[in-house]
Amino acid sequence: MIKKIDKNIYKLVIFIGVILAIVMKLDSITKLLSKVLSVFSPVILGIILAFIISILVDFLEKKVLTDRKIKIKPQIKRGLSILLALLLIILFAILVSRLIVPQLKNSIVIFSKSFPDFVNTIKKSLESNFSEFTSVSKELSKLNLDAKDIVQKLLKIITSWTGGFVWFLGSIFNIATNLVMGTIIALYIVSSKEKLKGQFDKLFKKVLPMSIIDKAYYVLDIANDTFRAFIIGQFTEAIILGTLCTVGLVVLGFPYPTMIGSVVGLTSLLPIVGAYIGGAFGFVMMLTVNPVRAAFFILFLIVLQQIEGNVIYPKVVGNSVGLPGLWVMVAIVVGGGLLGINGILFGLPLAATAYKILKNYVNK
Known part of the structure; x- marks a missing residue:
């Protein structure tokens, strides 16, 4: 009994020691984790996508493609389930884009047309609210908030951000590449998850x-x-x-x-x-x-x-x-x-x- 208590205390001390070590080196561990996540992001994304797709695939295999009268081979059932799961995800994406994109375009057009009036309204509101303060009113009038001038200045700023735009395009390309690679990895994992599990079982039992x-x-x-x-x-x-x-x-x-x-x-x-x-x-x-x-x-x-x-x-x-x-x-x-x-x-x-x-x- 005493030995068992000593063993539990020993485990507790080790656990507390590990927690303290993690807390003391938290910045270094966080940086290391961020670097590992960025390097292995396609694989991690693939595992996450595989997990999500697998939920749909399992549901389709057990609830939709299960018929006692018609026997479907496991490989064919898995392939059909993956195909149906992908179609459902694509249909969902199309539905959401149909709901969002047209109205988003419309709101951008409205914003571009109403922006000058919006700026002038703000200017008049500020002038009327601060009219009793002469100095503030004079300073506001000096600002000369011309909508066209503001738009031109904004365009100049946007044009000067070429480097940032190139970085943005690079980020989009990187995300797209990771998404494609992640999807391929996910499909492989879902299609052969039993085989992969068997391989890992053998490896773990050996080592x-x-x-x-x-x-x-x-x-x-x-x-x-x-x-x-x-x-x-x-x-x-x-x-x-x-x-x-x-x-x-x-x-x-x-x-x-x-x-x-x-x-x-x-x-x-x-x-x-x-x-x-x-x-x-x-x-x-x-x-x-x-x-x-x-x-x-x-x-x-x-x-x-x-x-x-x-x-x-x-x-x-x-x-x-x-x-x-x-x-x-x-x-x-x-x-x-x-x-x-x-x-x-x-x-x-x-x-x-x-x-x-x-x-x-x-x-x-």
Whole structure:
């Protein structure tokens, strides 16, 4: 009994030591992780895409392409499921682009036409509000806020940013390349996941003792269930939030309800902060039509985000991954602080995995 306690204390001391070492070298570890992520980004993207596609493929194999009367060979069933999954993803992308692109073009045209009037309105508003302050009024009149002059200056600034534009094109090309390579890797993983699992089984059994393999598979099984639940929950939450936003905008008579609702829903795939990104886009779009409406939209979004952050997200995603509401927020804040967007995306499922493992260990 004493030896067992000593062994547990020894493990605890090692665990605390590792945590302290990580905290002390946090900057170096973060930089190293960022470098590793950038180098292996196509592979990591491929694994993530494979995980998402695999959820659809498993559903299609078990629910759609299962017929007791007609027996389909496993290889053919897998191929058909992958093809159907890709078609569903492409159809979803086309549907979203049809909802967003036409209205986006329209809003850009309206903005370009109304921009001069918008600038003049702001100038007059400032002059009328500060008319009692003579010095301020004089300074405003000296500014000579001519809309055409402002546009020309903006064009000059944009033209001078050639280097930045080239960098932007390079980034787009890099993203496109990673996406293509990631998709190819994902399709290979999904089409031959049983074969890959068998290969890794053989490798692990050759180089690792069975006790470590069992523990590793135990952790991987929990992580697999958690990440799967997280992805399903995140998509469910995005659909709920996008629908609520669209319905709210329609009821309140805001412009571009389907476009803004779709964007808010899409960006909310990024936990918590994503809805604000979509909201910023919606604010800019509404600003082209009616600045007052744009201000009211911000109020609407704040209310919606409070409902989403405090009610919908912890209930839908938190419950799906088995993590209490408080730890959901902590995981997102800490993950975002350490690794930015990647931390926001993966912080929650990783925290949920760790929480389940610790919970099982404590309740033994």
